[in-house]
Amino acid sequence: MTHTGLHVWSLLERFDRTKPVCVDCETISFDDTVKALRPYHGHRVSGIAIGQSGIEPIYLPIRHRYEIDSLLPFTETIEAVKEWAEGVEILVNINVKFDLHFLGVDGISFPNAQLHELKILARLVNNSFSSYKLSKLAQIYAPEHLKSDVVAAWAKAHNTEDYGAVPLDILGPYAKQDTVAALAVYAKLLSELPPETLKSWQNEMRCTPLIFRSEQRGFPCDRPWFEKRRFETLVECVKLESEIRKQSKAIMGLDTFNPRSPAQLNDYFTQRGIPPVAFTDPKKNKKGISRPSWNTKAMEEIAKTWRDAQNQPDPMAKALVKYNKAMKIESTFYSGWLEAMDPNGFVHASWDQAGTRSGRLSSSNPNAQNQPRGKSKYSIWEGVLIPDGRVGVHFDASQIEYRIFAHYAEDPELLAIYAAHPETDFHQILADRLGLPRDFAKMINFALLYGIGIKKLTRNIVAALLDFDSVPNRKAEALMGRDPLNIRKVLRRYCALTCADPIAVLAAIPDDGEIDRAVLAKVSREIIDEYHRMTPAIKKLQERIKTVLYARGYLKNYFGRRYYMGPDKAYVGLNYLCQGTAADIFKMGMADILGHAECKAAGVEMQFNVHDAIFADMPAGFAQRFWEICLECFGKVEGFKVPLLIDGEVAFNNWKHATKIVKNDVLGSAIGALFYLRKSA
Known part of the structure; x- marks a missing residue:
């Protein structure tokens, strides 16, 4: 030296x-x-x-x-x-x-x-x-x-x-x-x-080096693919902007129009005779003034509900919805991710273990958790690569927050169903109880879990029912018994609860296809009331949360993690319990799986995680054993009342064509993925 x-x-x-x-x-x-x-x-x-x-x-x-x-x-x-x-x-x-x-x-x-x-x-x-x-x-x-x-x-x-x-x-x-x-x-x-929080602290300490390693390595991306998608989306934005300006010139006589200008948007909709459907938060204004909001959500509402004298929607609102979404996708996912890539094409996103009150991981630079969903045309999964010679395996906790919801609610019937059939769909259980379509039951479950409030839940159900009005001849279909969206089932439920005549209710729908919002609001409230009558344990749990907050000022999840809040915030308490418990279970699973001696020896690398899911790549020969370790380790929580399960997918080259792991056979599922790739090539 x-x-x-x-x-x-x-x-x-x-x-x-x-x-x-x-x-x-x-x-x-x-x-x-x-x-x-x-x-x-x-x-x-x-x-x-x-x-x-x-x-x-x-x-x-x-x-x-x-x-x-x-x-x-x-x-x-x-x-x-x-x-x-x-x-x-x-x-x-x-x-x-x-x-x-x-x-x-x-x-x-x-x-x-x-x-x-x-x-x-x-x-x-x-x-x-x-x-x-x-x-x-x-x-x-x-x-x-x-x-x-x-x-x-x-x-x-x-x-x-x-x-x-x-x-x-x-x-x-x-x-x-x-x-x-x-x-x-x-x-x-x-x-x-607090001594009871020690287990959560130990869990977090086990996860920190694993998350650091994932950030340090990064995950590979296809730069040319992102550049191509960015160019295509910008072309789409230019075309939409041209359409918007054409409409503004016809209505306002303007040669120039900025679709991102709140003032010009306000002038357009005022001249068009379209009232605002949303307003800005006065707390975010220096003068404390609330003004009309013309954001994407407002545009969606106007495009869905407003009609002119000829029963035609406003073309500007529809174009603005597409334009705003395309601009956000371009800046957030295409330009944003291109900027985040290092010279070798790797993205080193940051994962914050303490970024949320619940304990759930958050992501930034870029936000790798907030990606376009499902089969969206803006999906970026094709541009996220799996290194050559390796296979990607993704596992996701199955309905974990709803299973935790059932654990805390202690509903004997729910617990018995899960004990007899661990793979039961939580939303379907409630749908069967209420005699409603699964999507409506899911909407109510989501609302109660995330504490959005009864007023907003009612608005959401009304909005879902209004989708019935968005397709021509939907009324005729309902009257004739052809009803793919189950609107008749919901209305029949309303009729049964209110002793109304189903034919009269359906006949009351005007010829233009619109349903009275007051009728829908009543349907919504009846559905919610019936939900609580059929599942009283949920409301009892909410009352218990309020009582605990009055008594000591904080909630405590299964792992001892505390959530300080006043009784006036009890409506979000259930959300913190469920999300926080899910976060602790997920982190425990991450540490047990990625920290497993066999996984470390085989060179398993976590690319990133999305809430309750982990995406990892590994040598192809280890994929089956990795999945077995996932099944052995995840969700093994002593004393938990509901079984915790995972679903998995396997992928080659990129994550777009990931194939579900069937019967726990990773190799067989992988062959299916390869066949799909060759067929689509």
Whole structure:
């Protein structure tokens, strides 16, 4: 080791690597207009601050825009830190994975360290804070270590976004103080962690290195495919914009029209005589004023319900719905993902274990969880690749939140059905009880689970029933008994509940096909009331939640995770219980499966996850064993009242043509996937 290396090592030796250590990086983008947040796009570590409780922290500057002579020799410093890091047992910080990504680019890793993320710990202690930034947590738990953000102030005064330009005599002390504050907050949070929450904390710690590994590796994408889809979508937007301008010229006489201008949209719909169906939130307006909203949801409502004197919909609203969706898809998924790809075509999305109050994972840069659904023409699955020579296996928890809903509701009949038939469809159970189509039962289940409220649920059911009016001759079909949307079944249910004459109700539908909204609202309310009469355990659970909140101010899920809220928020309490329990079960399954010795030895790699689903790739020869491990490990929760199951798919090349795993035979399903690919080629 060189003289400089020995000097750096002497600084590092002051820290006891068996005790918690905080390592905090300052970063450099080499560009005054860009914040240094992207290690896989050329941004790098500027300096490394290291701290430990009771020991003076150090700062190791290795890159800087200007003060080159003040830097430590790069190679010797990196080699010393690399050797030291291998012996660290507990690594603590806020956004700990962020620093690990930057350090990893320089070859520094902490292979033997537990990763203790402060945001996760803080969420488990109290999940009701408005912010989980270090400054906010220090204000609450370590006010003696609060400091002014001198680095941000200097950067603003000197018109730069790059902290690599900040003088070292400002940057170094600032970074060292961050480690002191982080460790003080960490000690306080550990002392306040409720004992019953320890299992969730241990679960999270097992998941953090697995998620970091997934982020670091990234998942491969087909850049030419994304570029082609981006171009096609932009062409579609241009055509739609031309159609919109043509309509605006006919109505308003304007040669120029901006479909993204709220003022011009308001002028158009006012002249057209179309009243607003939605309004902006006055709380988001500096003057506290609520104005007409012409967003995509409003356009969908107008396109569906408004008709002119000739019973024709407004063409502008329909075109705006398509235009807004296409623009969002282009910017979010095509341009957004292209920008996120590294030079090798890999996307390194960030997964936040503490990004939601419930405990569910969230994703950013890009949001890889919020993708176009199903067989949408905007689906991006074809552009997400599986590396050559490997096979993709995807598993998804089957209706997990509804099964958890049944567990908490303790409905004897529901529990008996699940015990006898573990693969039972929850929505169908309720549909059979109510004598309604499955989709309506699903809508009510969803509303109760996610706490959207009875008024909104009623509106949603009315909107679904109004779809009956969107196809010509639907009334005639209903009267003649041909009714693919089951509208007659719903109306018959209404008639049975209200002792009305079914023929009279159907005959009351006007010749133009429209159904009276008041009738539909009454149908909706009757359906909801009947739901509660047939399934009283659900309402009893909601009342229990309210009682618990009045008594102690928080709910506690199956794993001890707490949700602080007032009794006035009881309507969302069930959602937190179900989503939070699902999140804990999912994370436990992730840790058990991906951390399994056989999976690690075989080189299984998690590409990404979407809520309750994991997408992984692996050598083809290990796919069957991987699926068996998934079945063995997932959902094995002691004392849980409802069986927890998973569904799976197998794919080659990309995820578009993933094929369902049938009878747990991955190889046979994989052959089916290959046959499908060849047939469609």
